[in-house]
Amino acid sequence: MGNETPIDDPILDPFRDLKASPRTGLGIAEGAIVIRRALALGAELERLVCTPCHAAALADVLPPGLPVRVLPKASLARLVGYPFHRGCLATVRVPGEDTLPEPVRAQWRRQSELTLVVGSRLADPVNVGAIVRSAAALGATGCLFDARCANPFERRAVRASMGHVFAGTTWPVAELEPVLEMLRHDVGATVYASSPNPGGRSVARVTWSSKRVLCFGHEGEGLPSPLLDLADERVFVPMVGGVDSLNVAATAAIVLYAVSTG
Numbered sequence: 607m608g609n610e611t612p613i614d615d616p617i618l619d620p621f622r623d624l625k626a627s628p629r630t631g632l633g634i635a636e637g638a639i640v641i642r643r644a645l646a647l648g649a650e651l652e653r654l655v656c657t658p659c660h661a662a663a664l665a666d667v668l669p670p671g672l673p674v675r676v677l678p679k680a681s682l683a684r685l686v687g688y689p690f691h692r693g694c695l696a697t698v699r700v701p702g703e704d705t706l707p708e709p710v711r712a713q714w715r716r717q718s719e720l721t722l723v724v725g726s727r728l729a730d731p732v733n734v735g736a737i738v739r740s741a742a743a744l745g746a747t748g749c750l751f752d753a754r755c756a757n758p759f760e761r762r763a764v765r766a767s768m769g770h771v772f773a774g775t776t777w778p779v780a781e782l783e784p785v786l787e788m789l790r791h792d793v794g795a796t797v798y799a800s801s802p803n804p805g806g807r808s809v810a811r812v813t814w815s816s817k818r819v820l821c822f823g824h825e826g827e828g829l830p831s832p833l834l835d836l837a838d839e840r841v842f843v844p845m846v847g848g849v850d851s852l853n854v855a856a857t858a859a860i861v862l863y864a865v866s867t868g
Contacts, residue, residue: 611655611675613685618675620697621655623687624761633700633759635769637692642667643769649698656694657682664694698772700759706750706777706785714747714793720817721865722789723749726782726833727824728854731756735766736855737822738776742767744862748775752782786819786836795819799837800861802828802851806840809864820861825854 611618620632632652635641638660645651645667653673656664661676668674683690714720723741728734734756741749751758758767758776770776779785789795796815799806800822821837823829834840843852843860852860 611677613677613681615675617653617673618655618685620653621685621695624695631700631702633698633764633771634761635696635698635764635772636690636694636761637765638663638694640764640769641694641696644696644698644772645669647769647773649700649772652697652699654694654696655682655685660693695761698759700772701777706779710748710777711788711793714789714795714817717747718816720793720795721746721862722795722819723858723862724782724786724819724821725749725751725755725823725854726821726829727752727754727827728822729754729756729824731758731760731763732766733853733855734758735763735771737858738763738767738771740855740859740862742770742773742775744859744866746775746862748777750777750779750782750785753778753780782821783832783836786821786833789819790836790838793817796839797821797837798861799823799829799834799840800857801840801842802826802857806842808844809841809861810844812839812841812864812868814865814868818865820858820865822854822858822861825851 635644651672655675655677657679658676723737723746734751738749756763758771764771786797790797795817797819821829821833843857
């Protein structure tokens, strides 16, 4: 893996003073578990920085020719700008904004069963990542997040998803309205809008269509009106004890479970 790298090496620039990454076609994976899962899912690593012990531990899975730089733990923390204990970081090539490819749309048209998760205005990357992880665990076909959501490939979202954002089933899109129109009219999907308040049908009483799109919005404000107007049905999670709402990631997991068992 080579000797320790000077901290000013330009190849380390994507990791320098690491904050929320912009939508530039690169995601950030941190930690050996997430990096291993990304590779197992077929993701393309662009570069890696790690401590000496992690360099040895990951040697069996890293592709030939991958640019790898090695730093001691203290230098790695200084590079990223915060106390960092996971020992390794990688940049991963991911879809850019509004890159839902036509082959994917064509595949959805052919499928007899489809479950898509849609997020709008979800500002917390941890919620975005947790939704992707629940979608993977409960058999969803894919996830779409609009430009008002946190970047699903930002490092905190990636970490919360445990690397499942790299499965090739998560897409950022600029605007959801035309995508939902396409899903309804071209793919034949039913659009369900999650509501934080009773005003539709309880998820326990919904008869789910074979092709379904599950939409989730901001915890306080819910989905914007244009998306609500596109929905075929509004659904809610019934609650007791005066609780008026759930964390959106928890709500998504409950709705996905209801779909998977319905």
